[in-house]
Amino acid sequence: MPHSVEERNRQTLRVQASALMAQHIALSEWEERLQQREASIRREEQEISSRLEARRKQVESWQEQVQEARAAFRDERASLLREREALAVERTELEHLRSQLSIPAGEQKTADEADPHDATELQQLRAELNRQGQEQDREQKKLLALQASLQAQEEQLREAEGRIAEQLRGLESVRQRVDEERRQAEQRVADLQAEAHGLENRIVNTRRALLGAAGKTPSPEVATSVAEFVVPLAPGEIEALVAERVEAIERRQKEIDAQERDLADQRQQLAEIREQLVQAGREVREQQLATATELERLASELETREHANAKRSAALDAAEEEVRKERQALAQRRRELERSTADQQARQITWASERDRLTIELEQAEKRLRQRHSTLHELLDRLQARRQEELAQFKEQMARLESERTRCSDQADDWARRVLSIRVAQQALAEQALVLEQAKQEFLEQTDRPEVALRRIEQLRRIGDRRTQQAQRLLEQKQKQLQSEQDRLEQEQRRLQDLSLELAQRERDITDQFDRLEEKTHAAADREARIAAITAEWNEQQRRYESEIADLRALIRRISNDPVPVQLRAA
Structure with a gap:
């Protein structure tokens, strides 16, 4: 019976040693696969780092190009x-010249009577002045349209820079996230290595303990040889020895079962850690693909914007x-206008x-007329009252x-x-098309x-x-x-116009009445009518x-109130 118990114990120990050896081999293979996986993850991290560095x-380089374009644009804006x-x-200066050319009504009337040729030249100068004013208005409108287009272009450039900055922040966050995941993966690998090293030490210690326990158990041959020379024991002593041996075997069996449970828990933990590593590698690859796609899109968009900036520079x-x-032509016209102004000043003298x-002469004639009008005072008072009434009605209507x-x-x-704003919008729409x-x-x-x-x-x-269409x-x-x-x-x-003609007709009727009353004042009344016409003109x-x-003052205030940054527009 002791021999059969020892044989069973020995067989159990052999089975446990074989199981521990198989577990050790499996752990070695899993550790080798884990090392290969770590090497592949390191290679992928190096590739990602190189790609991110290139991007x-x-x-x-794109930021430097954008800064150079913005500096060139600032220079162009300053020149504009x-x-x-x-x-x-x-x-x-042109308005000042216009104010200098503005002559009172009496002077204009006298000049027209004195020199018709000078009056013709003055009209030509007026026409030239009006034409130059219209040309300056057109130039001002062109500058305003160009300023609006430049503002639109700069707004687009600012939006593009904002998008690029946002994308760069996104890339930076992605890179930080990748670095954080890489650090976490390295920490996991280090933890797994430490845990594997601990498991290996525990396996070695367990193996040594098992081998030590097996060495303490006597072999059947030794027991037989010893039994040949040992005095047979009493039955009570034999039973005590057997009970002691059975109790030791049971304790050893419990220890082996506890070690097997610990090994099973450790294998489960290693499997969970391996799943976590696989999931982390999959997430890293997905993030790498998303980052590469986003960088390619940014590259294509920036290349398109470079072409657009080149076209804008040409425009x-x-x-x-x-x-x-236009400035050269305006300077030429300005010199001509200065010469005309000098001639006009001479004529004014x-x-x-x-x-x-x-x-x-007119004052002397007026004195004579007042003397003649004194005899017609009563009639003129009645006519004056009637005329005042008609003039009041005329002023009210006017x-x-x-x-x-x-x-x-x-x-x-x-x-x-x-209409002008609509035309400008249509032109902008055509350019945008x-x-x-x-x-x-x-x-x-x-x-x-x-x-x-x-x-x-x-x-x-x-x-x-x-x-x-809408x-x-x-x-x-x-x-x-x-x-x-x-x-x-x-x-x-x-x-x-009809009403003005009617009023003019009535005025002529009144003038005719005065002419019939006083034929001698016809020349003075005619001259007064001409003076009134010239004064009205x-x-x-x-x-x-x-x-x-x-x-012009409103335009200058509007230009001065414009925002300082002038925007680029699309070419």
Whole structure:
């Protein structure tokens, strides 16, 4: 019976030793696979780092190019501001010349009577001055349109820079996340290595303990040889020895079972850690693919913007050349105007002397007329009262008509500004359409699936056509309203002209009555009528000049209130 128990114990120990050896081999193989996985993860991390470094260098080069473009744009904006200031100075000088050329009514009348040739030259100078003012207005409108386009371009550039900065922040966050995951993976690998090393030490210690326990158990041969020379024991002693041996074997069996449970728990933990490593590697690969796709998209977008910036630079060079030519022409006209101003000042001196002489003659004639009018005082009082009444009615009608004309003129100016803004918007839309067509061609050349991109672009174009048709219909309605308002204003103007003719006829009737009462005062009344006509003309011209000056002041205030950064527009 002791031999059979020892044999079973020995067999159990052999089985346990074989199981421990198999577990040790499995752990060695798993550790080798884990090392291979760590090596592959390190290679992938190196590849990701190299790609991120290349992308970072490329983004830095793009940032340098954007900074250079912005510096060039600042220089161009400063040159445009200087040109605008020069145009404002020239406009101020032109207004000063206009104010110098503004002659009072009495001087103009005297000059016309003194020298018809000088009056013709003065009219030519007025026409030239008006033409130059119109040319300056056109140049100012061109500069305003160019400024608006530059503002739009700079706004687009600022938006692109914001998107690039946001994308760079996203890339930085992705890189930080990848670094954090890499550190976590390294920490996990270190923990797994430490845990595997601990398991290996425990296996070695367990194996040594088992081998030590097996060495303490006597072999059957030794027991037999010893039994041949040992005195047989008593039955009670044999039972005590057997019970002691059975108790030792049971304790050893419990220890082996506890070690097997610990090994099973450790194998389960190692399997969970392996699953976590596989999941982390899969997430890292997905993040690498997403980062590479985002960087490629950024590269294509920045390349497209580089082409657009080159086209914008060419357009700005052409605009600068055109502005330079216009400035040269304006300087030439300015020199001609200065010469004309000198001639005009000389004529003004002659006109002043002639005016003084005619004023003295007129005062003498007025004295004689007052002496003659003294006999017709009563009749003139009645006629004067009647005339005052008619003049009061005429002034009331003229005030009402003047208010109506002012309102109509304000409406016409408002509609003209709206038409101008609509034309500028149409031109901007045409330029945007050209830019979109160029971007479409570049996009179709760069995309991998041009058919899908073309269908998407066609769909977007149809949506844009529908919106454009709506805007076109609204514009046509506005144009019809403007045409109807213009027709109404023309009718009102014709009515005012008829009324003016009627009032002029009544004025002529009154003048004829005065002429019939006093034939000798016909020349003086005729001269007074001419003076009144010239005065009205000069007052009207002065009013136009004042309105132009007010418009120029408003334009200067609007230009001075414009935002300082001027934006680039799409080429």
